[in-house]
Amino acid sequence: MSSPPSSGTRSQAPVPPxxxxxxVGPTSEQAGKASACAGCPNQKVCAxxxxxxxxxxxxxxxxxxAQVKHKLVVLSGKGGVGKTTFACQLAFCLAQQHGLQVGLxxxxxxxxxxxxxxxxxxxxxxQSAAGWSPVYxxxxxxxxxxxxxxxxxxxxxxxxxxxxxxLIKQFLTDVDWGELDYLIIDTPPGTSDEHLSIIQxxxxxxxxxxxxxxxxxxxxxxxxxxxxxxxxxxxxxxxxGVVENMxxxxxxLTALKxxxxxxxxxxxxxxxxxxxDKSMETDKPVIxxxxxxxxxxxxxxxxxxxxxxxxxxxxxxxxxxxxxMAAAFEVPFLGKLPLDPDLLRACEEGVSLEEKAPLxxxxxxxxxxxxxxxxxxxxxxxxxxx
Numbered sequence: 001m002s003s004p005p006s007s008g009t010r011s012q013a014p015v016p017p018x019x020x021x022x023x024v025g026p027t028s029e030q031a032g033k034a035s036a037c038a039g040c041p042n043q044k045v046c047a048x049x050x051x052x053x054x055x056x057x058x059x060x061x062x063x064x065x066a067q068v069k070h071k072l073v074v075l076s077g078k079g080g081v082g083k084t085t086f087a088c089q090l091a092f093c094l095a096q097q098h099g100l101q102v103g104l105x106x107x108x109x110x111x112x113x114x115x116x117x118x119x120x121x122x123x124x125x126x127q128s129a130a131g132w133s134p135v136y137x138x139x140x141x142x143x144x145x146x147x148x149x150x151x152x153x154x155x156x157x158x159x160x161x162x163x164x165x166x167l168i169k170q171f172l173t174d175v176d177w178g179e180l181d182y183l184i185i186d187t188p189p190g191t192s193d194e195h196l197s198i199i200q201x202x203x204x205x206x207x208x209x210x211x212x213x214x215x216x217x218x219x220x221x222x223x224x225x226x227x228x229x230x231x232x233x234x235x236x237x238x239x240x241g242v243v244e245n246m247x248x249x250x251x252x253l254t255a256l257k258x259x260x261x262x263x264x265x266x267x268x269x270x271x272x273x274x275x276x277d278k279s280m281e282t283d284k285p286v287i288x289x290x291x292x293x294x295x296x297x298x299x300x301x302x303x304x305x306x307x308x309x310x311x312x313x314x315x316x317x318x319x320x321x322x323x324x325m326a327a328a329f330e331v332p333f334l335g336k337l338p339l340d341p342d343l344l345r346a347c348e349e350g351v352s353l354e355e356k357a358p359l360x361x362x363x364x365x366x367x368x369x370x371x372x373x374x375x376x377x378x379x380x381x382x383x384x385x386x
Contacts, residue, residue, distance in 0.1 A: 018042070085347055091141060165194070242323075250338040
């Protein structure tokens with residue numbers, strides 16, 4: 001990896017996502033003046049030369065993160081795909097299973113859920129002469145989030161872009177991480193100011209290994225994730241790989257509830273008549289629980305059947321799915337993480353999946369993905385500079 005820029009280096013601001021086709025870049029001498037700039041919403045700012053001025057914060061970021069070996073951002077163009085869940089479990093796994101020094105930075109300013117998922121609700125940030133101290137889960141796993149700074153966990157953060165960017169800059173310049181093997185940065189969904197800020201400061205200040213992009217299999221999610229992949233391409237951010245989250249529901253058979261299927265017939269006039277028993281109080285159908293009967297029947301047939309794991313496709317993959325999407329963008333596909341109730345419980349309780357349910361079907365899938373990330377970033381670091 002190339003060396004970080006020196007203090008006199010000009011800030012190489014990424015091309016804004018809303019820039020015109022053929023953008024010469026905000027740091028070019030022709031920025032705001034070239035023919036491709038005509039009609040661009042950023043033309044006035046680029047022409048002012050502001051983007052060509054060195055940002056003094058870059059030097060501070062470079063110094064603060066000088067002892068951090070690897071920096072990864074976790075992205076997704078779509079909300080609700082489990083990006084924070086994955087970022088937190090990635091941090092847990094790197095720290096607990098690989099024995100590494102790990103930091104987790106939450107830059108989702110308006111929806112900071114990392115403190116809850118990491119089991120740190122109610123904790124506060126402390127300040128020292130060296131800056132803000134992360135809140136620690138273990139000696140080798142520290143966390144920073146605006147969630148630690150809110151007087152009330154239910155308080156809404158109603159900030160415009162500049163104030164959000166100011167806090168992100170402060171997270172990068174004021175937090176005393178010390179020596180880290182990995183800094184994982186959890187971002188909000190989309191391609192907004194927060195993403196541009198974090199990428200600019202890391203790329204120009206101290207280098208960044210790349211992005212892990214999280215999606216679910218259905219098209220309503222992948223449509224937005226494709227925009228995120230194009231964002232990475234446009235800003236020059238390497239994609240370490242794509243993770244398919246919620247890839248099928250895996251549940252132990254004994255954890256299922258078996259209910260009687262309602263039976264219906266029609267009278268001579270074509271009206272539907274429910275034959276399921278009805279409650280005397282509400283006159284509504286009563287669905288009988290057949291769980292004990294089903295499990296007993298299976299036990300009589302073959303007791304080993306009770307050890308099976310049931311799998312169901314909750315979100316059917318669109319087309320060739322996330323793996324095909326990754327191939328189309330020529331980026332690595334890291335693997336599939338199943339939808340697992342144990343993973344949900346681990347997040348609600350603020351512990352790692354390995355700690356909550358070591359035999360969960362999602363554990364080996366998570367380990368495979370994390371090993372691939374470690375291999376990709378380690379190999380990248382070991383290559384000679386370009």
